[in-house]
Amino acid sequence: MNAPQTLSRWSGPGSSRVPFWAYTDAQLYQRELEKIFYGPHWCYVGLEVEIPNLGDFKLSHVGERQVVMVRDRVAPKDRGTDHGIRVVENRCAHRGVRFCQNGQGNARSFVCPYHQWTYKLNGDLAGLPFKDGVKEGDCINGGMPEGFELKDHGLTKLRVAVLHGLVFATFSEATEPLQDYLGPKVMPWLDRIFKGRQLTLLGYNRQRIPGNWKLMMENIKDPYHPGLLHTWFVTFGLWRADQKSRMVMDEHGRHAVMISRRNEGGQNAAVTEGVTSFKASMALHDDRLLDVVPEAWWKVDDPANPGTDITPTVTMITLFPSLIIQQQVNSLSTRHIVPRGEGEFDFVWTHFGFADDTPEMTRRRLRQANLFGPAGFVSADDGEVIEFSQDGFRQGGEGRSTLCELGGTGTEATEHMVTETLIRSMYAYWKKVMTEATP
Numbered sequence: 025m026n027a028p029q030t031l032s033r034w035s036g037p038g039s040s041r042v043p044f045w046a047y048t049d050a051q052l053y054q055r056e057l058e059k060i061f062y063g064p065h066w067c068y069v070g071l072e073v074e075i076p077n078l079g080d081f082k083l084s085h086v087g088e089r090q091v092v093m094v095r096d097r098v099a100p101k102d103r104g105t106d107h108g109i110r111v112v113e114n115r116c117a118h119r120g121v122r123f124c125q126n127g128q129g130n131a132r133s134f135v136c137p138y139h140q141w142t143y144k145l146n147g148d149l150a151g152l153p154f155k156d157g158v159k160e161g162d163c164i165n166g167g168m169p170e171g172f173e174l175k176d177h178g179l180t181k182l183r184v185a186v187l188h189g190l191v192f193a194t195f196s197e198a199t200e201p202l203q204d205y206l207g208p209k210v211m212p213w214l215d216r217i218f219k220g221r222q223l224t225l226l227g228y229n230r231q232r233i234p235g236n237w238k239l240m241m242e243n244i245k246d247p248y249h250p251g252l253l254h255t256w257f258v259t260f261g262l263w264r265a266d267q268k269s270r271m272v273m274d275e276h277g278r279h280a281v282m283i284s285r286r287n288e289g290g291q292n293a294a295v296t297e298g299v300t301s302f303k304a305s306m307a308l309h310d311d312r313l314l315d316v317v318p319e320a321w322w323k324v325d326d327p328a329n330p331g332t333d334i335t336p337t338v339t340m341i342t343l344f345p346s347l348i349i350q351q352q353v354n355s356l357s358t359r360h361i362v363p364r365g366e367g368e369f370d371f372v373w374t375h376f377g378f379a380d381d382t383p384e385m386t387r388r389r390l391r392q393a394n395l396f397g398p399a400g401f402v403s404a405d406d407g408e409v410i411e412f413s414q415d416g417f418r419q420g421g422e423g424r425s426t427l428c429e430l431g432g433t434g435t436e437a438t439e440h441m442v443t444e445t446l447i448r449s450m451y452a453y454w455k456k457v458m459t460e461a462t463p
Contacts, residue, residue, distance in 0.1 A: 031459055039451035040433040040444075041425040044417040047236035052458075053366035059457055060345050061087030061363070064199040066185060066192040068347035068360055069093050069111055071374060073189060073223045079130045079145065083114065085362040085370075086193055086346075090114040091182060092124050092134070093191060096145040111193040112147035113180035134179075147179035188218030190347075190358070206343065207274035212327040213281045213339055217351055221321075222379035226390060229373040229397035235410035236417075237345075237363040238454075240371065243406050244340050244348045244359075245280050245450060247271065247441030248430050269441040270328070277435055277449030278344035284441065286316075286337040286353070313391055316353045344450065354385070355392035367414055371407075373397050 031052070034043055046052065061067060069084040070093045081094040091111050098108040116123045116136040123136040123143075133150060134143040141152045151174070157167025182193040185202035192202055203211060233240070243249070247269065272281040308314065316337070326334040341349040348359035356377060362370040373396065377389050396403045428451075431443030435452055438445055 031455075034455065038433050039435070039448045039455060040429045041427060042451055043423075043425045044420065047238065047414060047417045048366055048420075050366050053236075053363075055458060057087045057363070059460070060454075062089070062195045063457075064194070064196040065345055066194050066199060066202055066205050066343075067345065068190065068343065068358065069193050070191050070360075071189055071223060071225070071358065071376065072107075072109060072186060072191055073225050073376070074128070074374075075109070077130065079132055080128075081124070081131060081145075082128045083124060083126075084111075084360070086111075086182065086195065087363060089195075090122060091193065093193075094131075094145050107184075107186045109184050109186055109191055110146050111182040111184050111191070112143075113182070115180065116141055117149065117177045117179055118152070143179055147181045149174045149177045149179075188214060188221075189223050190214075190218065206279060207276075209272055209327070210274050210279045210281060210341070210343075212324070213272070213283070213341055214349070216321065216324050217339070217349065217356070224377045224379050224381065224386075226375040226377055226386070226393070228375070229400075231371050231398035231407060232364070232368060233371055233407045233410055234368050235414040236366060237361050237369040238450075239410045239413055240348070240359075240361055240369065240406075241342055241344065241450060242447050243410065244342050245282070245446035246444060247282050247284075247446075248444055249409075269439070271438045271441070271443060271446055272328075273435075273437060273446060273449050276453050277446075278453040280342050280446040280449070282338070282340040282441070282446070283334075283336045284338040285335060312388075313394065315388055315391070317385070317388060319354070342446075344453070350396065352395065353392060354388050355396060356389060357393070357396060367418070371398075 033045075067086045069086065069091060070082055074080075074082050075093060075095045078095055078097060081092050084091050084093050090113070092114050093109065093111050096108050096110045098106045114122050114124050116138065118136065118139055118141045121136050121138045123134055123138075123141075125137075131145070133145065135141070136143075139153065142150045144150050152168075154166055155168050155172070157164040159165075180195075182195055183197070183199065185192045185194075187202055187206075199205065206214065269282070269284040272283065273279065318335075318337075322337065323333050323335040326332045336351075337353050339349075339351045341347075343349070346361045348361070350357045350359065355375070357373050357375045360372040360374070362372065364370055375389070375393050377386055381389070393400075395401050398404065398407065428444040428447045431438065431445055433448065435445055435449040
């Protein structure tokens with residue numbers, strides 16, 4: 025499959041000016057699904073804690089393809105090496121029916137409602153009605169043809185990797201091992217949140233946003249906007265341009281971590297001067313919403329400066345193409361991007377805590393979660409402005425493009441947030457993947 029002709033119209037070698045058609049072209053979007061979501065990339069499907077017991081399952085998506093994440097039986101001899109998590113496509117091998125209709129539940133097996141084909145939890149075909157025909161007198165009517173084997177007609181099975189309770193899956197046999205895919209610069213920031221901790225599930229939010237899926241990846245790789253768009257961030261000091269910050273990315277530029285520390289002392293008035301979202305007179309009716317309590321795990325040995333501590337209050341991790349992991353003070357969540365066409369995506373928030381949290385910390389995490397999600401005091405702004413962006417792209421105009429040149433046109437890491445380097449890095453990788461010929 026050759027690259028769509030539109031890709032050749034992206035003139036110039038850089039990635040700082042993204043053509044509007046990259047967000048609106050339907051043919052290009054189909055190539056994204058095949059090259060990225062169904063290609064050699066790991067996609068997030070859920071948390072291990074969501075399916076704690078044998079037979080527990082949860083529906084999820086890889087790209088537009090619906091999958092089932094399920095906890096399977098594990099032989100005693102394999103318990104040291106087999107996590108027991110399987111991911112299969114929610115599509116019967118017989119006639120293509122979406123056999124699982126419940127979003128979550130528990131099952132001993134999966135049975136297609138159409139013709140009762142029955143599958144084991146691992147996706148193997150266990151049996152089907154009339155496989156050997158129906159006896160009528162001395163005759164056998166029907167039945168599957170000679171040579172039909174159950175083992176040849178199971179569900180589509182995805183490769184699965186579990187890291188610190190995060191479950192990823194891929195359709196591709198060519199995808200590199202998960203930790204190699206994430207890379208040594210990103211892994212320490214995942215370890216900081218998850219390693220050695222048992223997660224607890226606090227709840228979900230879901231929304232459908234009328235914009236291209238890449239816009240949400242951009243949004244969480246963009247430190248420029250939070251102190252300008254979000255009244256909450258700039259007014260209450262959760263994210264401001266004068267905070268000590270760092271932009272980290274993997275060697276390919278596809279994954280990133282935005283790291284910042286909330287100011288403890290005075291504020292630099294220059295970063296709010298003329299900023300219309302800053303509301304100096306805004307006050308909370310209930311100040312428990314910003315009852316921030318530092319947690320011991322926030323402080324870690326700085327991966328970039330071994331022997332020196334670093335204590336971020338915010339880390340926003342983007343794992344290309346489908347996952348955002350948020351630590352915003354005491355609020356913790358995963359955010360799953362599910363594309364629904366070139367101009368729409370679902371956004372699924374899973375809020376979590378830790379098994380050793382006190383009841384007070386759990387309540388604190390839940391209160392602070394009100395800043396996020398579809399109606400969050402912060403995140404509602406993002407959904408709306410993404411819709412506005414998509415509306416602008418649809419107006420078209422040959423040769424029109426977004427401008428991502430804050431901090432230059434390069435893709436280097438920085439120790440500040442006055443930059444769009446992470447967006448440029450992602451599109452440099454995107455261009456490389458999208459223009460590669462498909463074997």
